[in-house]
Amino acid sequence: PCLKPLLIILIIHQDVRTPKMAAFYTYKIILILIKFQQAWTKTKPIEKNIFIVFSVLFCAGRPHAPERYIRYPDTLGWSDAQKFCRERHTDLASVRSEDEKLKVQRAGDGWIGLFRDTWRWSDQSDTPFRHWAANEPGPLESRKCVYVQPTDHGWATSYCDIKRPFICREGTST
Structure with missing residues (x-):
């Protein structure tokens, strides 16, 4: 039995x-x-x-599924993108290593899960890894959300209500 x-x-x-x-x-x-x-x-x-x-x-004890990053070209503000990703996947993309950074870059440009509250990830994971573009993070306190730039794939700050494509993470929770 x-x-x-x-x-x-x-x-x-x-x-x-x-x-x-x-x-x-x-x-x-x-x-x-x-x-x-x-x-x-x-x-x-x-x-x-x-x-x-x-x-x-x-x-x-079984191994978890590898994380995947899925880019959505439809544009949403950061909070709506986060809600979308949490409902359909795990969360917005969190980047904790060089390997994950490369996977996110391959996915394309768009919102990721980093936001300014001492720059932390939306999934509450704690990692010091960052890939800021030149002159970033910007000095404006109101630019509190982060996106991957389409040109050099560096990270840049932005107003959270600006509509952009976004990248969801599917895989293990942190």
Whole structure:
């Protein structure tokens, strides 16, 4: 009886794409395991608990999907772009390394998740990595949002209500 729920967990886990979906599927997995556990009247309680712990560890130990960056050419203000990305993906793009910077550059220009509140990422990740364009960040306090420039792919500050393309991140939550 252990193989069926284990296979279900594997199939569901490989399908997970966003943290919201992962939470939903985790909830469904728990319900499935409870139903199986209730059906195992002949199995000793200790064996049931070991299986459930094993199943949870099995799911938690699987590698996460690699992050992808998706550029939307439709123009939105920073807050609307963030809302769009959070509803359909994970968040606006956060860049934590040179490798991620190159992936975002390949996606194109547009809003990313950095904003001025001591320059932090919209997904609350904490990283010192920055790729400012020349003369950036700008001196104006009201320019609080960041976008990737179309010319040199450097980062520049902008008024948050200006409509621009934007880059969403899809992958693991930080």
